[in-house]
Amino acid sequence: MQWKVDPERKTTGNDELQIIHMVIALLAPGSSIHTVRWANAFVFRGHRVHLITQHAPSDDLVPSVSVHLLPHFSGAGYLLNGPRLKRILRTIRPDVVNAHYATGYGTLVRSCSEFPVVLNVWGSDVYDFPRKGPIHRWWLCGNLRRADVLVSTSEAMADHTLTLCPELTRATVVPFGVDTELFKPVFRDPHAVAPLVVGTVKTLAPKYGIDTLLHAFALLPLLPAHGMELHVVGSGPQEPELRALARSLGITDRVRFIPRVPHDRVPGVLAGFDVYVALSRMDSESFGVAVIEASACGIPVVVSDVGGLPEVVKNGITGFVVPRQEASAAAEKIEQLLRSPELRERMGKAGVDLVKSQYEWNACVDRMLHALQQGDGTAH
Numbered sequence: 083m084q085w086k087v088d089p090e091r092k093t094t095g096n097d098e099l100q101i102i103h104m105v106i107a108l109l110a111p112g113s114s115i116h117t118v119r120w121a122n123a124f125v126f127r128g129h130r131v132h133l134i135t136q137h138a139p140s141d142d143l144v145p146s147v148s149v150h151l152l153p154h155f156s157g158a159g160y161l162l163n164g165p166r167l168k169r170i171l172r173t174i175r176p177d178v179v180n181a182h183y184a185t186g187y188g189t190l191v192r193s194c195s196e197f198p199v200v201l202n203v204w205g206s207d208v209y210d211f212p213r214k215g216p217i218h219r220w221w222l223c224g225n226l227r228r229a230d231v232l233v234s235t236s237e238a239m240a241d242h243t244l245t246l247c248p249e250l251t252r253a254t255v256v257p258f259g260v261d262t263e264l265f266k267p268v269f270r271d272p273h274a275v276a277p278l279v280v281g282t283v284k285t286l287a288p289k290y291g292i293d294t295l296l297h298a299f300a301l302l303p304l305l306p307a308h309g310m311e312l313h314v315v316g317s318g319p320q321e322p323e324l325r326a327l328a329r330s331l332g333i334t335d336r337v338r339f340i341p342r343v344p345h346d347r348v349p350g351v352l353a354g355f356d357v358y359v360a361l362s363r364m365d366s367e368s369f370g371v372a373v374i375e376a377s378a379c380g381i382p383v384v385v386s387d388v389g390g391l392p393e394v395v396k397n398g399i400t401g402f403v404v405p406r407q408e409a410s411a412a413a414e415k416i417e418q419l420l421r422s423p424e425l426r427e428r429m430g431k432a433g434v435d436l437v438k439s440q441y442e443w444n445a446c447v448d449r450m451l452h453a454l455q456q457g458d459g460t461a462h
Contacts, residue, residue, distance in 0.1 A: 103128050103129055103130075104129045104130070104176075104177040104178060104454065104455075105129070105130045105132070105174060105175065105176045105177050106124055106129050106130065106131050106132070106176060106177065106178060106180055106454065107132050107134055107170075107171060107174060107176035107178070107179045107180065107197070108120065108121055108124070108131055108132065108133045108134065108180050108182075109134045109135070109167075109179055109180065109181040109182065109187045109190065109191055110133065110135060110180070110181070110182035110183070110187060110202075111135060111136075111137040111182070111183065111187075112133055112135035112137045112138060112139030112140060112143070112149065112151075113137045113138055113139065113140055114137075114140075114182075115140070115142075115345045116182075116204075116258060117133070117135075117140075117182065118140045118142045118143055119258075119443075120180075120182075120450065121133055121143055121144075121147045122142075122143065122144050122147070123443075123447045123450075124447075124451070125144050125146050125147060126144075127447065127451065129451075130148075131146075131147045131148065132147075132148045132149075132150060132170070132174050132176065133147050133148065133149050133150065134150045134152065134167065134170055135149070135150070135151060135152065136151075136152045136153070136154045136159045136160070136163070136186075137154070138151075139151070148174075150170050152166055152167070157186075159190070160185075160186045160187070160189040160190045161189065161190075163190055163193075164190065164193025164194070165193075167190060167191070167193055167194055168193065168194050168196075171194055171196065171197055172196070176197055177198075177454075178197065178198050178199070178200055178454050178455075179191055179194070179197050179198065179199045179200070180199075180200045180202065180454060181199055181200070181201045181202070181229075182201075182202045182204065183202070183203075183204050183207050184201060184202075184203045184204070184207040184208055184211075184222060184225050184226060185207040185211045185221075185222060185225065186207075188201055188207070188222075188225035188226070188228070188229075189221070189225055191225075191228065192224065192225060192228045198230045198231075199228060199229050199230055199231075200229065200230065200231040200232075200233060200453055200454050200456070201225070201226065201228070201229035201231070201232055201233065202233040202234075202235075202256075203226075203232065203233070203234050203239060203243055203253075203368075204235070204368065205239065205366045205367070205368035205369075205389075206366045207222070208222065208239065208242060208243045208246060209239075209242065209364070209365055209366035209368070209389075210366055212246055219246065222246065223246060223247040226243065226246070226247050226250060227247065227249070227250070230456075231254060231453055231454075231456050232250065232252070232253040232254065233253065233254050233255075233256050233450070233453050234253045234254070234255055234256075234368070235255070235256065235257050235258055235368055235369035235371075235390065236255065236257070236368055236369045236389070236390030236393050237255055237390070237393060238365070238368070238389055238390045238392075238393060239368040239369070239389065239390060240253035240254075240255050242365070254449075254453045254456070256446060256449045256450045256453055257369060257371075257374075257394075257440075257441050257446055258369060258371040258446070259441050259442055259443035259444070259445065259446030259447070260371075260374050260375050260378045260437050260441050260442065260443055261443045262378055262437060262438060262442055262443065264346070264349055265348075265349050265352070265375045265378035265379050265437075266349070266378060266379060266380075266434075267379055267380030267430065267434060268353045268379070270353075275308070276308070277308055277309035277310055277311045278305065278308045278309070278310050278311070278356045278357075278420050279310075279311050279312075279313055279354055279355050279356050279357075280295075280299060280310065280311070280312050280313070280355070280356065280357045280359055280416055280420070281312070281313040281314070281315065281351070281352075281354070281355040281357070281358060281359070282295060282313075282314055282315065282316075282358065282359050282360060282372075283315040283316060283343075283348060283351060283352070283358075283372050283375075284314075284315075284316045284360065284372065285316050285317070285318040285342075286314070286316050286317060286318030286319065286320045286321045286324055287318045287319060287320050288320055288363075289362060289363060289364040289366065289367065290360075290361075290362050290363075290367070291360075291361035291362050291363040291386060291406070291407065292314060292320065292324055292361075293320075293323075293324060293327055294361040294363065294386075294406075294407055294408075294409050294412065295312070295314075295359055295361050295409075295412070296312070296324065296327050296328055296331060296333070296337070297327075297331065297409035298359075298361070298409040298410070298412040298413040298416060299312045299333060299336075299337070299413070299416075300331040300332070300333050301409060301410060301413035302413055302416060302417055302420070303417065305420060305421070309336075310336060310420065311336050311337070311338060312333070312336060312337045312338070313337075313338045313340055313351075313354070313355065314337065314338070314339050314340065315340045315341075315342070315343060315351055316340075316341075316342050317341055317342040321339065324339070325339060348375065349375075349379060352375065352376055352379045352381060353379065355376070355379075355381050356381070356419070356420065356426060357381065357382055357383070357384065357416055357419045357420065357426070358372075358373065358376035358377075358381045358382070358383045358384070358401075359383070359384045359385070359412065359416065360372060360373050360383065360384075360385045360386065360391060361384075361385070361386045361404075361406070361407075361412055362385075362386055362388050362389065362391065362406070363386065363388065363406050363407050364388060364389070365388050365389040366389060367388050367389040367390065367391055368389050368390050369389070369390040369393075369394070370385060370390060370391045370393075370394040370395070373385055373391060373394050373395065373401075374394050374436075374437050374441045376433070377394070377395075377400055377401070377430075377433030377434065377436060377437050378433070378434060378437040378438075378441075379434075380430035380431065380433060380434050381430055381433065382400065382401045382419050382425070382426050382429035382430050382433065383395055383400065383401035383402075383429075383433065384401055384402045384404060384412055384415045384416055384419070385401065385402075385403055385404070386403070386404060386405070386406040386407075386412075387403050387404065387405055387406055388406050391403070394436075394441070396432065396436060399429065399432045399436075400429055400432045400433040400436050401429055401433065402415040402418075402419075
């Protein structure tokens with residue numbers, strides 16, 4: 083199989099990137115914001131994208147993305163939809179199949195061996211699934227071996243994935259980048275009298291350590307000159323438990339639980355934060371996209387030392403990295419930031435520089451397209 087090559091060239095920085103127009107079969111959850119961002123970006127770069135999914139597609143997909151909806155069968159579709167997938171692929175004749183999530187869609191893509199496969203691992207698929215037992219690990223390794231190219235969002239998850247299957251030798255790291263036109267600092271009047279806001283934007287589930295954040299906030303001394311609030315933005319199964327914890331800690335009057343907001347409204351939420359905190363407790367927190375979005379907005383961050391979170395923070399420069407599940411350590415660093423406007427400003431500016439140099443969205447799209455070109459060994 084040959085790639086369709088356009089002789090035109092464009093320049094990105096000091097490197098020339100050859101424009102190769104591809105037909106991409108994107109096998110991924112259609113409801114995920116990450117799927118939407120990749121699909122739309124590939125289209126904007128001039129590629130033909132067919133999204134094949136068992137999940138209801140998001141309305142945010144651009145109209146030129148062709149959607150092929152497969153039945154879910156309560157999860158059994160990953161095993162039963164093989165013949166349907168083959169028929170679709172033989173019709174659209176993609177240059178590459180880009181499968182996302184190594185367990186579900188990684189299983190489904192094994193049913194078709196005619197096309198090169200680039201497989202993106204996401205987190206719980208390689209951290210949680212293989213821990214269920216030896217059969218689960220064996221099955222996952224079979225999915226990983228099917229891929230011509232493996233892609234991870236962080237170095238930590240890439241290393242972990244390779245340890246699962248010793249015969250695997252390489253995984254390409256492509257972060258979920260940040261659109262710095264959307265996520266950017268906004269002016270805030272330094273003389274305005276308003277509460278200092280500690281905030282997080284996360285699913286309310288145990289793995290994300292929102293309970294640790296509540297405990298840390300309860301340990302903070304009151305700063306009466308300004309007042310303090312904690313904004314917990316998101317929805318999830320742990321919400322009743324977290325609200326009860328806030329009551330038991332006596333901080334209900336200073337904690338705001340805000341329902342999940344659409345991704346394009348997150349910058350407006352972040353604009354009201356003085357400090358962003360992510361205290362996840364599990365290594366399956368494979369990449370801190372919410373953290374780098376906060377950094378792109380000029381907000382200093384405090385994160386736990388799990389998974390890929392330490393990779394997206396320069397400790398002591400763009401924020402602080404603290405031990406997981408240690409509320410007192412987190413409280414100490416949050417207090418340090420709240421007491422010093424100069425420190426917040428300095429770390430916020432450093433965070434913006436970090437994102438622009440390493441996680442800018444268009445550069446990450448370049449890296450992902452290069453990985454897709456590697457699918458059948460034709461990249462140069």
